Structures are given as structure tokens and as C-alpha cells.
Amino acid sequence: MKDTLVLASASEIRSQMLHAAGVDHQPIPARVDEDALKASMVQADAMPRDIADALAEMKARKVSQKVPDALVLGCDQVLAHGGSVLSKPQSPEEACDQLARLRRATHQLLSAAVLYEDSEPVWRHVGVARLTMRAFSDAYRDDYVARNWESIRWSVGCYKIEEEGIRLFSNITGDHFTVQGLPLLELLSYLALRGTVQS
Numbered sequence: 001m002k003d004t005l006v007l008a009s010a011s012e013i014r015s016q017m018l019h020a021a022g023v024d025h026q027p028i029p030a031r032v033d034e035d036a037l038k039a040s041m042v043q044a045d046a047m048p049r050d051i052a053d054a055l056a057e058m059k060a061r062k063v064s065q066k067v068p069d070a071l072v073l074g075c076d077q078v079l080a081h082g083g084s085v086l087s088k089p090q091s092p093e094e095a096c097d098q099l100a101r102l103r104r105a106t107h108q109l110l111s112a113a114v115l116y117e118d119s120e121p122v123w124r125h126v127g128v129a130r131l132t133m134r135a136f137s138d139a140y141r142d143d144y145v146a147r148n149w150e151s152i153r154w155s156v157g158c159y160k161i162e163e164e165g166i167r168l169f170s171n172i173t174g175d176h177f178t179v180q181g182l183p184l185l186e187l188l189s190y191l192a193l194r195g196t197v198q199s
Helices: 012-022 034-041 048-064 092-101 138-152 164-168 184-194
Strands: 005-007 071-081 084-086 106-117 120-133 169-173
Touching: 005 012, 012 071, 034 048, 048 084, 048 106, 048 120, 092 138, 106 184, 120 184, 164 169
Parallel strands: 005 071
Antiparallel strands: 071 084, 071 106, 106 120, 120 169
16 A cells, blocks of 8 residues: 555545545545644744644644554644734634724735654645635625635635635735645645655
């Protein structure tokens, strides 16, 4: 089973990105307490980049222990704004509050990816994107959340740029794939270098 790629996640968008890029993989979701680790790291004033990396590594390590002969990919994404790390909204009201905080401001999305093999890390990368939200009205924000809640409730920042969420932004600097939660170009470069994918 050497070089069988396992995605330690139930994320449909990450699986779709890998599939679209022609990368065969098997999803095996990692059962980990992400909230507890994130909370403890935030309390310890850890940098957002380190939080994203630690969450991705925790998932890769957990699944790698089950399939040590596979190449296991752990991923996570963190949103940093104004010295705070935001999490997925728990309610439409919380989504509206988060969007109000992000409006007219620039925030960072940090997408971490860690590869494990034989229960050891062999590669890691944290991609960074900077996104600026426009001055949308409260009425549009409320209508947007009401229309899109079932989709955006699973997304840090309460948006998906591949859907209506793109209308919230005036500027995006960084890789499209990083915004969607996976630094795909860097991952593909490493997989080609080691011969996992044809180059």
C-alpha cells in the first residue's frame, strides 16, 4: 500500500480538488477533538499559522496510526483577523456577527497540509491568502446568510468563494486553492517529486 494517498478528512471540497487534479486518494476522516486543541493553543497565544499546522498534523498522525503504510494527508484552515482566530459559526446569528467583524477589513486564511508516512511527518506547508471584504449592507449580509446558511455553516468566515460568497469581497491576494482549504500546487509539486503522481 506504499504511496496510497489517504485524505484524513471528510471534507468534500478537498476531495473534489484532489479528484479534479487527477490524484487518486481514499478519504478516512480523522476523529480528533479539533476544538479542544484550537482552544488550548489560542489560550497559549499561539500564532494562527502554528494552530493550522498543529490541527493538520493531529489529523494526519491519527489516521497514519491506522494505515502506517499509506501516505496520509492532514489538512486544516484557520482564519485570523485582528489578533483573533475565528471558528465555524454555530448559528446564523453568529455568522452575521462574524461577517460584521470582517466587513471593510482584510483577514488571512491559513491553509495547512501535513503528510505522514510510517507514522512520521514527511512534508508540510502552510499557504496564506489575504482577503478584503467590501462594505456590503446589513440587509445584504442578513439575506446572504439566510439564503446560504446550510452551505456556509461548515466554512470558517461564513463564506465560500466558489459560491455567492465571492460577492462579499473587493480583493483577494493568494492562491485560489489555499482559500478553499488546501495548498494544492505545493502538494502536487511534492507528490510529483517523490513519484506519487506522474510528472
